[in-house]
Amino acid sequence: MSRSRRDFLKLITGAGVAVAVPLTAEGHDHFTGYPDSYGILHDITLCIGCRSCEAACNKVNNLPAPEKPFEDLTVLDQKRRTDENTYTVVNKYDVGNSSVSPLFRKFQCNHCMEPACASACFVAAFTKTPEGAVIYDPSVCVGCRYCLIACPFEVPAYEFHDPLDPRVVKCTMCYPRIIEGKLPSCVEACPQEALTFGKREDLIAIARERIRKHPDRYINHIYGEHEVGGTSWLYISGVPFEKLGFRTDLGITPAPELTSGALAMVPIIIGMWPVLLGGIYFITQRKEKMAARELKDAVNEAIENTQASANEVKAKALAAAKQDKEKAIEKAVEKALKEAAKQAKETKEDNGKEDA
Amino acid sequence: MTESIHTLQEFMFQTKGMCYLLALCFFVGIITFWRFLNRNDLDQDMD
Amino acid sequence: MSEHSTAVERPLFSPFNVIASLIILFGLWLTYLRFTGGLAAVSNLDHNNPWGIWIGFDLLCGVALAAGGYTTAAAVEIFGMKKYHAAVRPAILTGFLGYSMVAFALLYDVGQPWRLPYPFIISPGVTSVMFEVGACVMLYLTVLFLEFSPVALEWIGARKLRRVIVRLTILLTIFGVLLSTLHQSSLGAMFLLVPSKLHPLWYSPYLPVFFFVSSIAAGLSMVIFEGTLAHRNFHDKMDKEHLEASRRVVLGFGRGASLVLAGYFAIKVFGIAIGNNWHYLATNYGLWFMVEMLGFVALPCFLFAIGVRERNATVIKWAAFGTILGIILNRLNVVLICFNWQLPAEARYFPNWKEIGISVFVVTVGIVLYRFIVTRMPVFYEHPDFKEKH
Numbered sequence: 001m002s003r004s005r006r007d008f009l010k011l012i013t014g015a016g017v018a019v020a021v022p023l024t025a026e027g028h029d030h031f032t033g034y035p036d037s038y039g040i041l042h043d044i045t046l047c048i049g050c051r052s053c054e055a056a057c058n059k060v061n062n063l064p065a066p067e068k069p070f071e072d073l074t075v076l077d078q079k080r081r082t083d084e085n086t087y088t089v090v091n092k093y094d095v096g097n098s099s100v101s102p103l104f105r106k107f108q109c110n111h112c113m114e115p116a117c118a119s120a121c122f123v124a125a126f127t128k129t130p131e132g133a134v135i136y137d138p139s140v141c142v143g144c145r146y147c148l149i150a151c152p153f154e155v156p157a158y159e160f161h162d163p164l165d166p167r168v169v170k171c172t173m174c175y176p177r178i179i180e181g182k183l184p185s186c187v188e189a190c191p192q193e194a195l196t197f198g199k200r201e202d203l204i205a206i207a208r209e210r211i212r213k214h215p216d217r218y219i220n221h222i223y224g225e226h227e228v229g230g231t232s233w234l235y236i237s238g239v240p241f242e243k244l245g246f247r248t249d250l251g252i253t254p255a256p257e258l259t260s261g262a263l264a265m266v267p268i269i270i271g272m273w274p275v276l277l278g279g280i281y282f283i284t285q286r287k288e289k290m291a292a293r294e295l296k297d298a299v300n301e302a303i304e305n306t307q308a309s310a311n312e313v314k315a316k317a318l319a320a321a322k323q324d325k326e327k328a329i330e331k332a333v334e335k336a337l338k339e340a341a342k343q344a345k346e347t348k349e350d351n352g353k354e355d356a
Numbered sequence: 357m358t359e360s361i362h363t364l365q366e367f368m369f370q371t372k373g374m375c376y377l378l379a380l381c382f383f384v385g386i387i388t389f390w391r392f393l394n395r396n397d398l399d400q401d402m403d
Numbered sequence: 404m405s406e407h408s409t410a411v412e413r414p415l416f417s418p419f420n421v422i423a424s425l426i427i428l429f430g431l432w433l434t435y436l437r438f439t440g441g442l443a444a445v446s447n448l449d450h451n452n453p454w455g456i457w458i459g460f461d462l463l464c465g466v467a468l469a470a471g472g473y474t475t476a477a478a479v480e481i482f483g484m485k486k487y488h489a490a491v492r493p494a495i496l497t498g499f500l501g502y503s504m505v506a507f508a509l510l511y512d513v514g515q516p517w518r519l520p521y522p523f524i525i526s527p528g529v530t531s532v533m534f535e536v537g538a539c540v541m542l543y544l545t546v547l548f549l550e551f552s553p554v555a556l557e558w559i560g561a562r563k564l565r566r567v568i569v570r571l572t573i574l575l576t577i578f579g580v581l582l583s584t585l586h587q588s589s590l591g592a593m594f595l596l597v598p599s600k601l602h603p604l605w606y607s608p609y610l611p612v613f614f615f616v617s618s619i620a621a622g623l624s625m626v627i628f629e630g631t632l633a634h635r636n637f638h639d640k641m642d643k644e645h646l647e648a649s650r651r652v653v654l655g656f657g658r659g660a661s662l663v664l665a666g667y668f669a670i671k672v673f674g675i676a677i678g679n680n681w682h683y684l685a686t687n688y689g690l691w692f693m694v695e696m697l698g699f700v701a702l703p704c705f706l707f708a709i710g711v712r713e714r715n716a717t718v719i720k721w722a723a724f725g726t727i728l729g730i731i732l733n734r735l736n737v738v739l740i741c742f743n744w745q746l747p748a749e750a751r752y753f754p755n756w757k758e759i760g761i762s763v764f765v766v767t768v769g770i771v772l773y774r775f776i777v778t779r780m781p782v783f784y785e786h787p788d789f790k791e792k793h
Binding site for chain 3: 081082083084116118119120121122123124125140141142143144145146148149150152154156157158159160162163164165166167247249250251253255256258259261262263265266269270273277278280281284285288
C-alpha cells in the first residue's frame with residue numbers, strides 16, 4: 001500500500017471517528033462520573049438521632065439559630081424537610097419492630113452523579129465538581145426554581161421571603177472544607193460513626209462488606225448506588241428504605257437522559273421546518289400561479305375564439321358585400337348601356353324628324 | 357399488571373402490541389370521523 | 404372609512420374603564436407587596452410547590468392560548484388559505500399581547516427578574532429545556548412584534564418602513580412557526596424531568612408532542628372565541644370584508660380544530676398504552692383524567708364536528724369555549740393538580756388570593772391594551788390607504 005493511500009485512509013477513518021463520537025455520545029457511550037470523587041455513607045443502623053450533625057452544619061454554614069435548640073429532641077416528632085435555614089434534618093421513623101425502632105435518618109442533598117438540578121438550570125448555576133459535591137452559584141441565579149421542581153429528592157429550598165436577592169439553598173457537602181482537606185462538618189460531628197466520608201467507590205465496597213458480614217442486620221440494598229443514576233451519598237439500612245421515608249420508585253435513569261431525546265429534536269426541527277414549510281409555501285404559490293395562468297389562458301382562448309368567429313363572419317359579410325357590389329355595378333353598367341342605346345335611338349329619331 | 361412483567365423485552369412486547377392494535381382502531385375511527393365531519397361538503401363544492 | 408363615522412362613542416367612565424382601573428390600582432399595590440416582601444408575601448409558593456398559578460396559568464395557558472397567532476399565520480401565508488386573511492391580524496395581535504403578558508407575569512414569578520437576560524449573555528445553561536423555551540419565547544416575541552408592526556405603522560402612517568416589513572411576511576411566518584413548534588413542545592418537555600412527581604397518566608415521553616398538538620387546537624379555538632367576543636364589543640370597527648370572512652373562519656377553523664382534537668385524543672390514548680398505565684384509570688386520578696379526556700377533548704371534538712356539519716356557528720363557538728377550558732385544565736393538571744400527587748394533602752399547593760389577584764391584574768392589563776389597539780389601529784378593517792388585493 002502506498003504511503004499516500006495509507007495517509008488518505010487514516011484521514012478518512014479519523015474523520016469517521018470525529019463524526020462518530022458525538023453521535024454515539026447520546027446512544028452507546030456511558031459516563032461513569034469523575035473518578036475518585038468523594039461520597040458519604042450513612043449507616044442508618046448506627047444513627048441515634050442526637051442531631052449533632054444538624055448543629056455542626058448550622059454552625060459551619062453560619063445559618064440562623066433555630067427556634068428550638070439542637071439539644072431539644074422533641075423536634076424529631078415531626079417530619080421535617082430542608083428549608084432556607086436548614087441544610088440537613090434528621091427524621092425519626094417508627095417501623096413497628098420494637099428491637100430496632102425508632103430509626104433515624106439524616107436527610108440532605110444527595111449530590112447526584114448526574115444532578116437533575118444542574119440539568120434543569122438555564123444559567124448553569126449548578127456544578128458537579130470532580131470532588132463529588134454539587135455546588136450552586138447564586139451570582140447567576142435568576143430564581144426560576146426549576147431546580148426545586150426537578151430534584152427527585154425535594155432537597156433544594158428557596159428564600160421566598162427575600163424580596164431582592166433570594167437564593168436557592170442546599171447542602172454543599174462542605175465543599176469549601178473538602179478542598180481544604182477537612183471532613184464535612186456533619187461527618188466530623190457524628191459521635192456514632194454513622195457517617196463515613198471517603199471515595200465513593202471505597203464506600204460502596206465498605207457497604208457491601210458490612211452487608212455481607214451482617215446479613216441479619218442489613219437488607220441487601222445500597223440506596224444511592226443506582227438510584228437516579230447514582231448519588232454521592234449512600235445509605236444502608238436494616239429495614240426496607242420506603243419505611244424510612246426514602247422513595248424507592250425513582251428509577252435508575254439519570255436526569256439528563258430524560259430530556260436528551262426532546263433536546264435532540266430541536267436541531268431536527270430547526271433543520272427540517274424551513275424546508276418543509278418553505279416547500280409547502282412554494283407549492284401553494286405555484287398552484288395559485290398555475291390557477292391564475294390557467295384562468296388567463298382560458299380567457300385568452302375565449303377571446304381568440306370569439307375574435308376568430310367574428311373575423312369569419314366579417315369576411316363572409318365582406319365577400320357577400322363585394323358580390324353584391326359587383327352585381328350592382330354590372331347592373332348599373334347594363335342599365336347605363338341600355339339607357340345610352342335608347343338615348344342614341346331617340347336622338348336619331350329626333351334628328352330624322354327634324355330632317356323631314 | 358406491571359408486577360408480572362420482569363423484562364423490558366416483555367414490557368415492550370405488550371405495550372407496542374397494544375399500540376399497534378389501538379393504531380388500527382384509530383385508523384378505522386378517523387376515516388369514519390372524517391366522513392362524518394365532511395359528509396355535507398363532499399356532495400357539494402367546498403367553499 | 405364609513406365604519407369610522409358610525410363608530411359608537413366610548414365614554415371615559417364606562418363600567419369597563421372603572422373596573423379595569425380599580426383592578427390595575429389594586430395590582431400596583433400587590434406589585435409593591437411582591438417586591439418589598441418577596442414571593443412569600445403574596446403567594447403560597449413553598450419549597451415543595453415552587454411553581455403556582457403564575458407558571459401554571461399565566462405562562463403555560465398564556466402561551467398555549469396565544470397559539471392562534473402562528474396557526475392562523477401558517478394557514479393563510481404558508482398553506483395559502485387566503486379566505487381566512489381577515490383573521491390574521493386579530494390573531495397576531497392576541498398572540499403578541501398573550502406573549503407580552505407571559506413575559507410580564509414572569510417578572511413577578513422569578514426571584515430576580517432583572518437577571519432574565521442572564522441565560523443568553525452571562526451564563527447559558529444549554530442542557531436545560533428551559534433555556535430553549537426562553538430563547539424561543541424571546542425570539543418569538545420579537546417575531547410577533549414585527550408581524551404586528553405593520554398595523555401600528557399604518558396607524559401612524561410610516562409607509563416606507565411598513566413596506567419593508569410587509570415584504571418580510573413569509574420569512575417571519577416560517578420563523579414564527581418554527582419557534583412556536585419548538586417552545587410549545589418544549590414547555591411539555593420541561594416536565595420530562597419529573598417522572599417521580601407528575602402522575603403517570605399525565606407524565607409521558609410524548610409530553611412535548613401532547614403540548615404541541617394541543618396548542619394547535621387551543622390556537623384555532625382562541626381565534627373562534629376571540630372573534631365572538633370581538634363581534635360583541637367591536638362590531639362597529641369591522642369592515643365588510645372582516646364581517647363576511649368571520650363566518651367562513653368559524654366554520655373552517657372549527658373543522659380544523661375538530662380534526663386536531665381527534666388526533667390529540669388518539670395520541671393521548673397511545674400515551675397510556677406505551678406506558679402501560681391502564682390500571683391508573685380505575686383510581687381517583689383516573690376519573691379526573693377521564694373528565695379531562697372525555698369532557699374537554701372528546702366532547703368539544705364531537706361538538707365541532709356537529710357544528711361544521713350542520714353549519715351551526717353557535718355550536719362551534721361552544722365547542723371552542725370547551726376546548727379552551729380543556730387546555731387550561733390540562734396545563735393546570737400537569738403543573739399543579741397532578742404534580743406532587745405523591746405528597747400528603749397538607750403539603751399540596753393552593754393559590755393565595757393575592758397570587759390570583761396578580762394573575763387577574765396581568766390579564767386585565769392585556770385586555771386594556773387589546774381595547775386600546777383595536778379601537779385605534781386597523782385590526783378589524785383594512786386601512787383605506789393600504790388596501791391590498793388578496
